[in-house]
Each structure stands twice: as C-alpha cells, then as structure tokens.
Amino acid sequence: xxxxxxxxxxxxxxxxxxxxxxxxxxLGAVLVPAALRRTFAVTVAALGSLGGIVTxxxxxxxxxxxxxxxADSFYRDRWTALTQVILCAxxxxxxxxxxxxxxxxxxxxxxxxxASAAGMTFFVGSANLMVMFLSLEWFxxxxxxxxxxxxxxxxxxxxxxxxxxxxxFGSAALLFGSALVYGATNRIGFAEIAQQVGVHGLSGDLLLxxxxxxxxxxxxxxxxxxxxxxxxxxxxxxxxxxxxxFMSSATKVAAFALTFRILRTAFPxxxxxxxxxxxxxxxxxxxxxxxxxLVQTDVKRLLAYSSISHAGFILIGLSTGTALGGRALMYYLxxxxxxxxxxxxxxxxxxxxxxxxxxxxxxxxxGWERPFLGxxxxxxxxxxxxxxxxxxxxxxxxxLSAAYDxxxxxxxxxxxxxxxxxxxxxxxxxxxIYMRGPQLAVATGGSPPRETLLHIAVGAALVVSVGSLVxxxxxxxxxxxxxxxxxx
Amino acid sequence: xQGPGIAWYLGISAFLFGTGALGVLLRRNxxxxxxxxxxxxxxxxxxxxxxxxxxxxxxxxxxxxxxxAVAASEVCVGLGLVVAINRRRLALDVDKLSELRG
Numbered sequence: 090x091x092x093x094x095x096x097x098x099x100x101x102x103x104x105x106x107x108x109x110x111x112x113x114x115x116l117g118a119v120l121v122p123a124a125l126r127r128t129f130a131v132t133v134a135a136l137g138s139l140g141g142i143v144t145x146x147x148x149x150x151x152x153x154x155x156x157x158x159x160a161d162s163f164y165r166d167r168w169t170a171l172t173q174v175i176l177c178a179x180x181x182x183x184x185x186x187x188x189x190x191x192x193x194x195x196x197x198x199x200x201x202x203x204a205s206a207a208g209m210t211f212f213v214g215s216a217n218l219m220v221m222f223l224s225l226e227w228f229x230x231x232x233x234x235x236x237x238x239x240x241x242x243x244x245x246x247x248x249x250x251x252x253x254x255x256x257x258f259g260s261a262a263l264l265f266g267s268a269l270v271y272g273a274t275n276r277i278g279f280a281e282i283a284q285q286v287g288v289h290g291l292s293g294d295l296l297l298x299x300x301x302x303x304x305x306x307x308x309x310x311x312x313x314x315x316x317x318x319x320x321x322x323x324x325x326x327x328x329x330x331x332x333x334x335f336m337s338s339a340t341k342v343a344a345f346a347l348t349f350r351i352l353r354t355a356f357p358x359x360x361x362x363x364x365x366x367x368x369x370x371x372x373x374x375x376x377x378x379x380x381x382x383l384v385q386t387d388v389k390r391l392l393a394y395s396s397i398s399h400a401g402f403i404l405i406g407l408s409t410g411t412a413l414g415g416r417a418l419m420y421y422l423x424x425x426x427x428x429x430x431x432x433x434x435x436x437x438x439x440x441x442x443x444x445x446x447x448x449x450x451x452x453x454x455x456g457w458e459r460p461f462l463g464x465x466x467x468x469x470x471x472x473x474x475x476x477x478x479x480x481x482x483x484x485x486x487x488x489l490s491a492a493y494d495x496x497x498x499x500x501x502x503x504x505x506x507x508x509x510x511x512x513x514x515x516x517x518x519x520x521x522i523y524m525r526g527p528q529l530a531v532a533t534g535g536s537p538p539r540e541t542l543l544h545i546a547v548g549a550a551l552v553v554s555v556g557s558l559v560x561x562x563x564x565x566x567x568x569x570x571x572x573x574x575x576x577x
Numbered sequence: 578x579q580g581p582g583i584a585w586y587l588g589i590s591a592f593l594f595g596t597g598a599l600g601v602l603l604r605r606n607x608x609x610x611x612x613x614x615x616x617x618x619x620x621x622x623x624x625x626x627x628x629x630x631x632x633x634x635x636x637x638x639x640x641x642x643x644x645x646a647v648a649a650s651e652v653c654v655g656l657g658l659v660v661a662i663n664r665r666r667l668a669l670d671v672d673k674l675s676e677l678r679g
Contacts, residue, residue, distance in 0.1 A: 219640045226647045233654050240661050250658045254610055257651055258601055261617035264644060265594050268624035268637070272587070275632035277640065 094160035099151075101163060102144040103173045104211045107180070110137020111203035118196035127188075127195045134184040134199035138206065141177035145170050145210070155574035161278055162220050164350070166574035169214035171419060171567060172346040176213070176339050178553075179426055180206040183335040185546035186434045190331050190441065191238075198238055202335065205231035209343040213350075218267040218277040221347065225263065225311065228343070229256050232336060236328040248327025255320035256310065263307025269300030270355075279355035292358040301356055305348075305366060312344035314400040315373040322381075325393035330440055333389065334433030337396045338426035345403050349418055352410065353575045360410050367408035368500055374401030375507040382514045388436050388447045391514060392429075395473060398511060399425055405504055406488035409495040415572035417487040420565055424472060424480025424557040431550030432469040435462050438543055449521045456522035461544060463522050465551045472554050474515040475508045480557025480564075586627035594620030607662075611655045618648045 098105070114133045121129045148170040155166025163169075183202060191198045208228030215221040233256065237249025271277055273296035274285040291297050306317060313321040325333045352363055378398030385391040403425070406417035439447045439455055439462075456463025472479030475486075485508065492500040557564055593616055600613025622641040629637025 219636070219643060222640075223643055223647060226651065230647075230650055230654055233658075237658055237661070241665075243665065246658060246662050246665070250607060250655070250662065253651070253655050253658060254601065254607075254614070257614045257655075258598070258617070260651075261594070261597070261614060261621060264618060264621035265590075265624065267640075268590070268621045268628065271625060271637055271640070272583075272628035272631070275628070275634060277636045 095158075097158035097165065099148070100158045100165035100214075101211070103141045103148065103177065104207050106140040106144055107137055107177070107203050107207035107210060110134060110140070111200045111207060113137075114196055114203060115200035118194075118200075121196075127191075130196045130199040131184060131188045134203055135181060137203050138177050138181035138184055141206070141210065142174060142181065145173035145177055149174065153570075157216050157280075161280075162216050163211075164214045164216050164574075167571040168346065168350060168419075168574040171571040172213040172342060172422075173210045175342050175422060175426055176206055176209050179335065179339040179342070179430055182430055182434070182546040182549060183331060183339075185542040186334060186437060187331040188542045189540065190437060190543075191329075194238060198235070201231045201235050201238070204228075205235065205335075206339065209339055212343050213346045215347065216279055216354075218271065218279075221351070222260070222264055222267060225307075226260055228340075229260065229311070232256075232332075232340070235332045235335075236324060238332070239329050244327035245329060248324045251320055251327070252324045255324075259307045259310025259317065261307075262303045262310070266300040266303025266305075266307060269296045269303065271300075273297040273300060279351055282355040283357055286356075286358050298359065298362065301359055301363065302366070304351070305363065305370075308344055308348045308351075309370060312341050312348065312400050312403075313397055314370050314404055315377040315397060316370075318374065318377065318397045318400075321397055322390045322393040325396070326387060326389045326446075330389065330433055330437035333393075334430045334437065337392070337433060338430040341396070341400065341403075341429075342422050342426050345400075345407065345418060345422065349407050349415055350575060352407075353415070353577065357576065364408050364410050364495075367404050368497065371401045371404035371408055371500070372503055374398060374404060375503060379507050379510045379514075383510070385514070386448050386450065388439075388449060388452060388518065389433070391449075391518070392432055392436070395511070395514070396429060398507060399429070399473070401507065402485060402488055402504065405500055406491050408500075409491045409497070411491060411495060412572055412575075412577045413494055414488070414491040415575060415577075416565065416568040417484070417491045419568035419571050420480075420487055420557075421484035423564060424484055424554045427550040427553035427557070428469045428472050428479065428481060431465060431547050431554065432473070434543060434547050434550065435466045435469075438462055438540060438547075441540075449517060452518070452521040453525040454522075462547060465547050466522055467519050468551055468555065470515040470518050474512050477558065479554040480561070481554070483558060483561050583627060583631045587624060590620045590622075590624035590627065592620075593617070593623060596620075607655075607659050611652050611659070614655075615648055615652060618644060 110133050114130045117129045152165050158165045205228045208224050212224035233253040236252050237246050239245035273294050274282045276282050276285050309317040374397050378394050382394035406414045436447050472481035475482050489501045489504050597613045597617030625637040625641045
C-alpha cells in the first residue's frame with residue numbers, strides 16, 4: 090500500500106482557487122457563445138483573483154505559527170501568505186487592464202494568466218528543490234505563451250521565443266544547481282539541507298557552493314537582475330503591454346520572495362558567500378539598469394531598464410541577509426509592484442490611443458489629454474525615483490538602512506548615486522508628459538476611449554503606492570510578521 | 578555493486594550540461610537551440626539520478642521523472658512558437674529575429 094501524506098487543503102487554497110478559475114475560464118472557450126465569451130472570461134478571472142486575495146488574507150491571519158504541510162513540501166506561513174496577497178492583487182489589476190485590451194482568444198488569455206498566477210503563489214511557498222523547480226516552470230511556461238499571445242504581431246512571437254530560450258536556460262541552470270546541492274547533502278528539503286550542512290560541516294563543500302551559485306543564477310534570470318537581464322528589455326517591449334505589466338510586477342515579487350526564503354532556510358551557513366554575491370549582482374543591476382535607461386527613447390524599454398535597476402535596490406535589502414533586510418524586501422515589494430504595474434498600464438492606454446509603440450516623443454501632451462493618467466504617471470515616476478510622493482521613498486530608505494545596519498556604507502553610497510542618476514530619466518518621462526502641449530499631429534479627433542476598468546486598475550495602483558507612504562506603520566508591521574516566519 | 582564511480586556520472590552530466598549551454602549560446606536555428614535546452618535539462622537529470630543511486634534515497638529519481646514531464650511541455654511550447662513564426666514566413670535564424678534590438 091502506498092502511504093499518502095496528509096494534505097492541508099487550506100494551506101494551498103489560494104493556488105486551488107486561481108487554478109480552478111483558470112480551468113473555468115478555459116472551459117468558457119468552448120462552452121460559452123462567442124458574444125459572451127469576453128464578459129465570461131473577465132468575470133471568472135476577476136472573481137478568481139478576488140477569491141485568491143480573500144483566501145491568502147485569511148491564510149495570513151490564520152498562520153501565525155509557520156510550519157510545513159503536505160509531506161513537508163510547502164510552507165504555510167505569513168511570508169507565503171503576504172506574498173500571495175500581493176500576487177493576487179497584481180493579477181486582479183491585470184485582469185482589469187486586460188479586460189478590453191486583449192484582442193482575441195480572451196478565454197485562453199485569462200486562463201493562462203490565472204494559471205501563471207497560481208504557479209507563482211505555489212512557487213513562493215515551496216519548501217524543497219523539486220517543488221521550487223516545478224512551480225517555477227509552471228508559471229514560466231504559462232508566461233511564455235502569454236508573451237506570444239498576439240501572434241499576428243512579429244514582436245510578440247519574437248518576445249515569446251526569446252523569453253522561452255533565455256528562461257529555460259535559467260531554469261536548466263537552476264535544475265543543475267539543485268542536483269549538485271542534492272548530491273552534496275542527499276536532501277532536497279530546504280530545512281534538511283541546512284541541517285545536513287550543519288551536521289556534516291559541508292559549508293565549504295565544492296559541490297554545494299557550485300550548486301548554490303547556479304541556483305542563484307537561475308533565480309536571477311527570473312528576477313531580471315544584471316548580468317542575467319539581457320532578455321528583459323526585448324521581452325518587455327515585444328510582449329503585449331498587459332502581460333509586460335504583469336511580468337514586471339508579479340514575477341519579480343515571486344522570484345525575490347523565494348530567493349530570500351531559500352537563502353535563509355537552506356543556506357544560512359553560506360551567508361558569507363551569498364551576501365557578497367548578491368551585493369555584486371545588486372551593484373551590477375544598479376549600474377547597468379540606470380545607465381542603459383538614460384539613453385532609451387521607447388518608454389517600454391525605459392521602464393524595463395528601470396525595473397532592472399529596481400531589482401538592484403531590492404537585492405540590496407536581500408544581500409544583507411538580516412531580518413531587517415527581509416522586512417525591507419517585503420515592504421519594498423508592495424509599492425514597487427503597484428508602481429511597476431501602474432506605469433505599464435498607462436503605457437498600454439497610450440499605446441492603444443496611438444496604435445504604435447510609445448516613445449518619449451509621442452508621449453507629448455498626454456498629461457493634458459488624459460489628466461488622471463498623467464497625474465498617476467507623475468506619481469509613479471516620482472515614486473520610482475524615490476521622491477517622497479509614494480512608498481518608493483520609504484522602500485529605498487528601508488533597504489539602504491538595512492545595508493547601513495549591515496556595515497556596508499559603500500553599498501548605501503552606490504544606491505544613493507543610482508537614485509540621483511535615475512532622477513534624470515524619470516523626470517524625462519514627466520517632462521515628456523507635461524512640458525509640451527497637446528500635439529496636433531497626434532490628436533486624431535474625438536475624445537479618448539473611456540476605459541473605465543483600466544482607470545480603476547491605475548487608480549488602485551496609485552492608492553497602493555501613495556497609501557504605502559501614508560500607512561507605513563501598519564505595512565511594516567505586516568512585513569515584520571511575514572519576515573519572522575523565516576529562520577534568522 | 579561495482580561500476581563507474583559517482584565522479585564519472587557527474588563528469589558526464591556536467592559535459593552534457595556544458596554541451597547544451599554551448600549549443601544555446603552558439604547555434605542559431607531555434608530548433609537546435611530547443612534541442613540544446615533539452616540536453617542541458619538531461620544533464621541535470623543524469624546528475625539527479627546518479628546522486629539518488631549514490632545516496633540510496635528516491636528523492637532524486639522522482640525529481641528527474643518530474644523534470645522529464647516539464648521538459649516535454651517546455652519543448653512543446655517552444656516548437657509551437659517556432660511553427661507560428663515559420664507560418665509567418667519569418668527567417669528561422671535567431672540572429673535575424675531583430676525587430677527588438679537588445
């Protein structure tokens with residue numbers, strides 16, 4: 090008789106809700122008449138991600154004592170639950186933006202989106218190397234298809250194939266690294282790896298260190314940190330903008346949350362190695378992201394490089410490896426994901442208006458034509474730059490103080506310099522939006538489309554990014570509870 | 578049981594991984610690139626199975642089985658994209674896919 094483990098269904102309820110909604114949305118492609126298909130898919134997807142928010146909040150409340158469930162393969166704790174809340178909220182916003190933007194194959198689009206979100210919510214809770222690899226591929230494969238979903242556009246197909254090749258390269262590195270770590274310790278569970286390393290004194294073992302390096306490289310591919318970022322600008326530019334908005338916020342949240350978890354849980358004894366490795370990656374991301382963003386004219390590419398530089402900031406918090414760093418990371422992810430999502434959603438609105446790629450040039454007058462979106466973009470750009478108009482300010486302050494606390498003043502200096510450089514291109518976007526009046530050449534007559542759902546999503550992102558500055562106390566408490574689930 | 582030691586298996590799996598990585602980096606035909614990705618994953622698989630045998634626990638073997646399924650679905654999506662690109666009569670050369678300059 091096969092021994093089956095006890096399954097705590099509630100621990101994976103968020104994943105199940107998203108996955109269930111994904112299946113229903115996909116069934117809609119064959120069972121629902123064509124005229125109703127879009128409404129059906131959007132409704133199911135919105136309800137599914139709302140349900141995901143509800144279950145993950147419930148899970149957060151109900152999991153004060155973090156532990157592992159289902160044969161020790163999944164963490165039911167507040168670190169998982171809080172990340173899941175962010176992921177589900179991003180998914181809901183993506184559904185709203187995608188609602189009247191996806192041109193065809195609506196059911197498939199929303200089914201894939203929810204499947205990918207389900208994979209991410211599973212990924213952040215994974216407690217062994219196998220679950221980590223499987224859920225990474227789960228959400229990645231869905232994202233590859235999503236990138237290529239506008240298959241009559243050359244850029245979209247190209248983005249899909251590029252992402253697939255580079256992403257699979259990263260996954261293969263992650264797999265080989267996992268195999269080496271397994272070889273060194275004979276275990277695949279995160280906690281057991283650390284325990285074996287402690288018992289057998291393996292912390293300098295060549296197999297283990299090589300494996301750790303390859304796992305880090307694989308995860309850095311997903312979070313698009315330099316020097317593993319080369320795919321990011323191309324894929325972000327080529328993919329449908331709705332998908333880009335989702336990737337730039339949700340994928341990064343999932344990748345960073347898991348990276349911190351695996352480093353703290355499985356490799357605490359190697360902290361002296363990975364703190365330096367991550368600090369190096371952080372500096373590379375800050376330098377490459379900021380310098381490359383300076384010369385971009387395409388707004389999607391500019392935001393892609395900006396997301397690379399923000400990966401650098403987040404990695405500053407991560408690289409300290411301390412509890413303060415973990416809190417800073419968790420806090421940073423909230424305003425960052427809202428701003429990243431919101432800014433791409435606004436680009437999506439402009440793109441639809443123009444019917445061609447958005448550049449700094451043809452952004453002129455946007456702030457006067459669409460006042461609300463203009464003001465929101467202004468807030469997002471200033472928030473990205475770290476001016477105290479949104480949570481980005483506190484986020485940056487928090488990760489830098491974690492680095493200072495760790496004794497890395499040089500990293501603080503690099504971070505501040507990077508912020509100064511980034512002001513130039515963020516202000517460039519604001520200047521493009523406001524400093525020139527409406528261009529007659531662009532105005533093609535008629536008022537801009539209403540896009541109520543997009544406005545709601547951008548408004549929500551604005552509320553979260555500004556709100557995280559106002560409600561900084563409660564959010565830091567949440568982040569502290571989440572980080573206390575990890576071993577320090 | 579006598580046979581080649583774990584080092585040999587590890588050597589071969591590293592060689593497979595390296596071959597695949599070189600293929601992804603150097604070859605231009607997307608089908609060959611996908612093939613090279615599979616070789617990389619199989620390098621990982623061989624290492625997992627060898628270590629599982631060496632350690633005497635089954636975790637690595639189950640891991641490898643799951644990886645095979647994942648690799649199949651990944652290449653399925655990849656080939657789907659290649660077919661879609663081919664239908665649009667684009668050049669089947671990853672260096673010529675340069676509408677997006679990176």
